[in-house]
Amino acid sequence: MQYEEKRPRDEGADHHVILEGRESLSVSGVEEVESFDETTIVMRTCKGTLVVRGEDLHIEKLSLDGGDLKVEGTVDALTYEDDGGERGGFLARLFR
Template sequence: MAEEKRIPKKHNIILENRKSMSISGIEDVDSFDEETVVLYTDDGTLVIRGSELHINRLNVESGDLSVEGRIDSLSYEDGESKKGGFFARLMR
């Protein structure tokens, strides 16, 4: 059985006036609400905090995501604690 190599997705963030954000290289979405969005990337877990946050566009295949609202902070949490995100739980 051949071992499958996983190619990392290119990860970029474009933030416009703290109101609109485009992110590429998303592997999975762990959770989201109007104040927090938690995403998995090859660079670690990305936590977006703000108010009135809405996910406008999500393409799981390409790993692209678009968020709107007031964006107050972005932070990465390193670690391999990935146990399956929101969409992985939906597909069970």
């Protein structure tokens, strides 16, 4: 029997997504912003990877200590990606 060490997600961590009028987005529980530009923001949250797609997206506030992110712009889609429970090494993330 093979033993795999997986880091369990903190099920008790607060994670909230608040979208106001498709123009203002607030997210809590943010652990890392992996990439961002004017059309896409990819962030790792305590509940998985969240991808925000839209137009003229700007990060207004980012507090990784508190895990809060505020985005302004036109939000077209919010999508959670399945992490598969594994982060992989540097090369695995590079070739995603």
